[in-house]
Amino acid sequence: MKKVLFVVFVLLVSLNSVGQKFDKYFPKKDLTTVGVYYYPEHWDESQWDRDLKKIAEMGFEFTHFAEFAWAQLEPQEGVYDFKWLDKAVEIAVKYKLKIVMCTSTATPPVWLVRKHPDILATYEDGTKTDHGSRQHASFSSNYYRSYSMKMIEQLAKKYGNNKNIIGWQVDNEPARFLDYGKDAQQRYRNWLKEKYKNINALNDAWGNKFWSGIYGSFDEINIPLHKEWGMNLHSQLDHYRFADEETATFLDEQAITIRKYVSKDQWITSNYRSNYNESFVGMSKELDFDCYTRYLVYGGSLGIGKNGYRLGDYTAIGMANDFFRPLKGMYGCMELQPGQVNWGSINPQPLPGSVRMWLWHVFAGGSKFACTYRFRAPLYGYEQYHYGIVGTDGVTPTPGGEEFKQFIKEINTLRKKYDAKSKLPEYYLKRKTGILFNADNVMGIELNKQTKEWNTIGHFLKYYKAAKSIGAPVDFVRDTANFSNYPFLIVPAYQMIDQKMIDKLTLYAKNGGNLIMSCRSGIQNRQGHLWEAKFYEPMWNLIGSQIDSYDLLMPQSPGIIKFNNQEFGWTSWGDLLKPNKETDVWGTYEGDFYAGTPTVISRNLGKGTVTYVGVDSKNGDLEKQVVRKLYQKQNAAIEDYPEGVMVEYRDGFGIAVNYSDKIYNINLPESAQIIIGTKAIKTADVLVWKY
Structure with missing residues (x-):
């Protein structure tokens, strides 16, 4: 009991300190705030007053300017025009709207592209991007990186002390781009030199004795061709790492430039598309916090039931909340779907009520704000037919606009009932769960999946859904996290590991933590090499079992796991376990030449437990049952929420x-x-x- 109370105390102290850090930006009593993108440059100046007044009347508390406006801000090289933006800011202030100011690095102007075509990104096949889209300039272009800061510096000087500017968004939906241009090539070589120091160390790390791949110097190394069959997997993984650092450091350079001139009351962030297989998300050290973009209805997820495609995947917002919040202790949703969109494979109308429900789901995870793209539906450009808060007449609220309005009113009701002394329920904290996420492992597995049946993020989702079904609060945590903050820690498919991490997980369990590990965990070292030992051998002492081998099945011949007198199907990965005498067998394989071989095991370790699930089930039902069994054995009060x-x-x-x-x-x-x-x-x- 003392141990449980201590864990609860640590969690409460941690949550309180994180909350205080951001109170100056987002007072706790406000709970959340809601905003909407507005593009004054898209509309006749005579309509700005009407539009911004309407935004305020609908209850929005902030708006969002200059995201794609570089051509208007700097119509000629070194010639800046802020008069139009000054007027837009002035009108917003008149209606008591706060403003998020944005850098426009996603859309460089044509004069910059034509004068310096080398800033354009180069694809693997040698073709280049061109003006007319967005994100067509390379983050690895030395000139683009340096020139961008000139524009950003002017913007920051202009608005850095404007008390109506609450924060800054750098770039827009930054992504990993695998640029093959001249600057990218040299920067990649420099990055490798910095990482490995000498070419022999690189040759060892990349396993270059294989297929005569040895390099004599860094200058011989080209960016790997990812579409080329048989290309060195270790070089591809390093290239992903490099490209992700290029994205992260470009955002950091922008933040450093802005911070020279802005008030301490203005925050800096960016908005990501929740690409969990890219490591740059959360990597930028200079951002105050990170935000995500979320669209749920675009012909992607079929959801649940006949009309589920009109609501989207129920884990999409939840996982984003739980992934982004732990990165820096706070998050926002900078771009939430306002209604029907235009860019998906099929673009249906969301089910009435969905937009409001999404807003509440964003709020539920602890978000400090929600914002939507965009106030007015565009009349031209790539995003024609994309709904806004008002329709194409610029006046009439869309269904999504009405639902935003309803949510804002409901939040105002909650504000009146807010109690600063409130604490999270103790039974809720007792089942708090960390899910260990390491982007290197995700990228490494995706490069070498071994079977088309495997889906790395889908594997994570099976455990995430299991934890949410029992009502557990979840944080996706990184390697450096303090695991002792979590009574339960799930470690899915942690393929590349070292002894330091094995020791950290062992200590977590010995000190009273309940560890769940899944298949593929620890089969390689940090360089992505198989151990010069038996399969998974460095993991054996931790999990209380040998792993003799693994199997991969054909999709037309699924296997069976027997667990708790139930049967579960699988095809994608199955470890064949040989547990120690003190390790309990929870599940076994059935119906194959290794029938009866254990696949789910659990053991006591010190004051805690270690459970190993050596298989990836077909639909996640096995993982859900394992999670339920463990939490119940540890006397954690759990719920039984249905899917969705x-x-x-x-x-x-x-x-x-x-x-x-x-x-x-x-x-x-x-x-x-x-x-x-x-x-x-x-x-x-x-x-x-x-x-």
């Missing part, structure tokens, strides 16, 4: 959202005070209560 129902707690409130195709009746304590909704939560509906 997500429940979170923050600031004294419980929030439940329903992406499923059925009404869900939630059990609440008698003391709960319902503020919004009813206990019978309909599809695309929300329940909010004060606990």
Whole structure:
């Protein structure tokens, strides 16, 4: 009991200190704030007053300027025009709207591209991008990086002390671009020199004795061709690492430039597309916090049930919340779908209520703000047919606009009921779960999956869904995290490992933590080499078992795992375990030449436990049952939420959202005070209560 109370105390202290760090930007009593993108340069100046007034009347508290406006800000080299932006800022202030100011590095002007064509990114086949799209300049272009800072410096000087500018967004949806241009080639070689110091160390790390791949100097190394069959996997992984650092450091350079001139009350961030297989997300050290973009209905996820495609994947927002929040202790959603979009494979209308539900889901994870692209639906350009908060007439609210308006009113209701002394429920904290995420491992597995049946992020999602189904608060944590903050730690497919991490996980369990590891964990060292030992041998002492080999099945011949007298299908990866005598067998393979071989095992280690799930099940039901069994054995109070129902707690409130195709009746304590909704939560509906 003392150990549990200590863990709860540590969690409360940690959450409190993180909250205080951002109070100067986002007062806790406000709970959240809501904004909308506006592009004054797209509309006749005579309409700006009407539009910004409408934004304020609908309840929005901030707007978002200059994201793609470099050509208007600097119409000629070294000639800057801020008069139009000054007027837009002035009108926004008149209607008491705060402003997020943006750099425009996603869209360089044509005069810059034509005068310096080398800034354009080069594809693997040698063709180049060109003016007319966005993100067509290379982050590895030395000239582009340096010239961009001149424009950003002028913008920061102009607005850095404007008290109505609350923060800055650098770039827009920055991504990894594998540029093959001249500057990128030299920067890649320099990066390799810095990392390996001498060419022999690189040859060893890349395994270049294989296929006569040895280099005599760094100058002989070209950027690897990722589409070329048989290309060295270790060189490809290093190239991904390099490209991700190029993205991260470009954002950092922008933040450093801005910070020279801006008020300490202005924050700096960027908005990412939640590309979990790219390591630059969260890598930029100079950003105050990180934000994500989220679109759910675009012909992608089919969701749950016949009309699930109109609501989207129920984990999309939840996973983004839980992934971005731990990066720096706070997050926002800078771009949330406002309604029907135009750029997907098929672009259906969202189900009525979905936009409001998404907003509540963003809020539920602890977000300090939500913003949407965009106020007015565009009349021209690539994003024609993309809905805004108002329609093509510039006046009439869209269905999504009405739902944003409703959410804003509901948040104002919550603000009146906010209690600064509220704490998270103790039973909720007792099941707090960390999921260890290492982008290197994700990238490495994706380069060498061994079977088309394997999906790395899909594998993570099986454990994430399992944890959320029992009502666990989840953080995606990095290698440097303090694991002791989590009563439960899940480590999915941690392929590349070292003894230091094995020792850290061992100590976590010995000190009372409950560790769950999955298949593929620890089969390679940090260089991506198989151990010069038996399969997984450095892991044996931790998991309490040998691993003799692994199997991969054909999709037409799935295998069976027997667990708790139930059967579960699998095809993509199965470790064949030989556990020690003190290790309990929870699940075995059935129906193959190794029938009866253990695949799910668990053991006590010191004051804690280690559970190893040596297989990737077909649909995640096995992982869910393993998680439930472990938490119940540890006397953690758990829930049993159906697929599509997500429940979170923050600031004294419980929030439940329903992406499923059925009404869900939630059990609440008698003391709960319902503020919004009813206990019978309909599809695309929300329940909010004060606990």
